[in-house]
Amino acid sequence: MDVFYLDFLTQAVDPADQVTRSFIEHMLPGLMEQYAVKSAKGGDHSRSTRLDEQTRHKFEDKDDQSMLSHQLNGIFPTLRLLNLLEAERLVSVPFSAVERQVYILSYLMHDVDKITDIHGVETRTRDDIEKAKDLVAEQLRLCNVEAFFPGFASYLEDIAYLVVNTQQKWGTNLHTYLWRLQLPERRLLLLRRLCTYSDHIAYLVPSPSAILSDAEARTLSTILSELSNDELVFTYHQLREVRGLFTNVVNNGLIHLFTDGRDGIWPYLFFSDGVVYIKRKSLQVVITNEQIVERVQAQLREICADRIKSSAPGFKFSIQGIAKHPGYFFEFLS
Structure with missing residues (x-):
């Protein structure tokens, strides 16, 4: 089953996207072994004794999602978006292979406190930062990181910085004082937005309509606008009912209606009851x-x-x- 899954993902990736293909080949088997049964949302965290009662109640209200699902559901849509932005020449500076690798490793570890069952990751002092780097490196090495990114240790501080700043909440450590970073700060903050985008899209879009109607998911539209110089927006189609194979026929028919003969619109997220698209803001679609x-x-x-x-x-x-x-x-x- 693991071999089938890996082969399926590899075939779905553009042959020219060497970073994503290398990630699937070298790291995904280890991720599946380490995190397939580890909870990311809901589940185990609703019973964790290290969390206060209010936080446990928040997890009880959430559907369970494995850490592996949360990681992959964030990474693949984001990498697809990066490829789209570059293909449409909507970024002034393309993302380098190193920047993509740093982004992937950072997002993989953005919940390292849940992975290791600790209460937060401190980075207030140099000693804290070194401990955070060791914590992240230990988990990444369990997943064969050197085969994917042999030079990852040189960027470990950048990765740790992104790990503790992925989530938009009080207490994030955005200032770079004390940090010894390799990437330019402007590029690092851009990668931070990618990590935040991944975290939101991995869990806050349970249906096509949620991409626009859910208050928490609106950050996705904001980041999409930022990354595309206000050129791209989300749209969607959603069916009222799901009725087996017939629903699949209707969905495929609607995808053709949205995209055939039109430049500037791309199917992006697929659900049983519909599809989320990315399109140019200037493109009007009437069906x-x-x-x-x-x-x-x-x-x-x-x-x-x-x-x-x-x-x-x-x-x-x-x-x-x-x-x-x-x-x-x-x-x-x-």
């Missing part, structure tokens, strides 16, 4: 009910015709040798 019906009908005809041609369900011969078939065959084959 009528008639277009939806026509597109879904065409999609159904195509699927049913292929099925009939391949296996002809219901087709048989009588004892007299007369061919019999359901009357609807010719509706799909004509």
Whole structure:
């Protein structure tokens, strides 16, 4: 099962995206071993004795999510966004391989306190910072980090800085006094926004409509605007009901309606009941009910015709040798 999952992810990644492919190959097996059963949201934390009662109640109100799911659900959409921004020339300076590697490792460890079951990570003094670096390095080495980023130790301070500043909350240590950073501060703060984006998109978008309607998820729109020079926005389609394979047909039909013949709109997040898209703010998309019906009908005809041609369900011969078939065959084959 692990091999199948790794192969599936590798095939889904652009062959030119060497950083993401290397991450999947070298680090994902270790991440699966270490964090697949570790809770990130809800679950174990609602019973943790190191948390106060109010914090435990907050976790009780949240759906459970494994640490591995929280990590991957944040990283892959963010890397896809980076590739889109660069392909559309919406960033003045492309993200280097090192910056991508630093971002990935930082986001992986942004919940290192939950991973190691400690109460926060202090960075108020140089001694605190060194201890934070050791804590992060220990966890990363469990996941084969050197194979993914051989020079990671040189950027460990940058990674630790991003780890403690991913979440937007009181007490984050944004000032760089005492820190001995390798990356320019302006680039580091940009990577921090990527980590925050990942943290939000990994958990705060349970349905397509939440991307715009959920108050906590609005930070995603803010960061998307910042990263794209106010060129890109989110939009979505969402179905009222989910009805098995038919829903899949409707979703695929709507994706074609949104994207066929249009530049500047891309399917981004996929759900059973709909899709979140990223589009250029200047692009206007208007779709009528008639277009939806026509597109879904065409999609159904195509699927049913292929099925009939391949296996002809219901087709048989009588004892007299007369061919019999359901009357609807010719509706799909004509």
